[in-house]
Amino acid sequence: MEIGFTLNGRHVEVSCKPSTLLSDLIREQLSLTGTHVGCDTSQCGACVVHLNGDSVKSCTVLAVAADDGEVRTVEGLCAVDGTLHPMQQAFHENHGLQCGFCTPGMLMSAIDLVKHIPDPTEAEIREWLEGNICRCTGYQNIVKSIIAGAAAMRTAS
Amino acid sequence: MQSFSYHKPGTVTDAASLLAARDNAALLAGGMTLLPTMKQRLAAPDDIIDLAAIRELSGITMEGEDLVIGAMTRHADVAGSDLVKEVLPALAGLASRIGDQQVRHRGTIGGSISNNDPAADYPAAILALNATIVTSQRAIAADDFFVGLFETALRPGEIVTAIRFPRAKRAAYAKFPNPASRYAIAGVFVAQTGGAVRVAVTGAAPFVFRATDVEAALSANYAVEALERLSIDTQDLMSDIHADREYRGHLVMVMARRAVAESLKRSG
């Protein structure tokens, strides 16, 4: 099938099978390997991307669902000159990662959270991260990073 | 995933005729159950009929005194709807606690009830609120819809189009979630509509059921105290690694009391 959509602000046309998952399309065909596949069973959230503005688990969405839509992956967060997104910068400064495997999904979920709740409490952050699993950090620094990232996003906007 | 042919009809009528013309087709709503099931090869449809393009299936409106929610309305939209929060806040609250935010951005009410997972949340609301399931062929009363483990009254080829919820005087849902999956280990929805009280339990048995003893106690006296000495018959409850049937029975009564207490704090 031929599908077309906006990927990180750029229009792309690709051909895929109906059974191709969005995560596979992004990683295998479009070579954007920042989106990670951890569990492939909709549990871990490493594969979270934004589809038409909403955070979704790309391992559980058919690629064809992106047709005529808009997809944003972790690669689409930083500015053209490489300046990190405020949320990325906050993860960097607050040591919000150890191995980094869960980080792309954490960032995409966190940015969606701030869109809904600009000044989230710690409890709201933990609740929102229900679908993002980290096997390293114990979440403390992730929560700290998101509080800082949300503050930076409020100042930036 | 094994390959399949993909169809994206624009109307319910087209979806129904596609479904009728094929032997091994599956409807795709949010895909949050169907796609994982296909990955595990527990389902292997030859044709997928995606309901995503059918506008008439999404949306939340009032029709007379009923709150009508289209089958393709996502959990996040029910949770965030001002109309649902005003008319049936217990339903908005239930939707906001399904799975996680990413699941709520894809999963739909129609998909959830058609799937009828024993631990799903929506079936409890639909049964307790005495909602009506509207399909491409007919209207089905909640009491007739959920008939077994992952089984509903839907006939082959039938498509859920909307759910009609009557208003409730008081309603609340209390859920004891599995800490890993967020599915209910026991979830109880209590609703008082007019004089009648209906209490539906999910997560505890092979499929959602009405706790008639609890209903009788609350009909006589709508108060937490009315349930103090009551227990439910645990014979037909499920036992698994998460909870045995005695513990589930205990949780059902705890959730029932929490739901009643919550419902007394506000109406709807």
Ligand SMILES: Cc1cc2nc3c(=O)[nH]c(=O)nc-3n(C[C@H](O)[C@H](O)[C@H](O)COP(=O)(O)OP(=O)(O)OC[C@H]3O[C@@H](n4cnc5c(N)ncnc54)[C@H](O)[C@@H]3O)c2cc1C
């Ligand atoms: C990580 C995770 C956590 C979850 N946690 C919870 C939870 O806590 N509580 C809970 O209740 N659920 C939970 N779910 C399930 C979730 O709510 C699903 O969205 C829901 O069960 C299925 O809805 P869907 O729209 O994704 O349907 P799909 O997966 O697309 O479809 C499910 C089934 O219903 C059929 N179907 C779909 N739409 C219709 C229709 N309109 N008419 C007839 N048949 C139809 C399909 O053919 C398929 O057989 C969870 C799922 C995941 C992945």
Ligand code: FES
């Ligand atoms: S890889 Fe998608 S949720 Fe784990």
Ligand code: FES
């Ligand atoms: S940093 Fe290793 S999984 Fe989160």
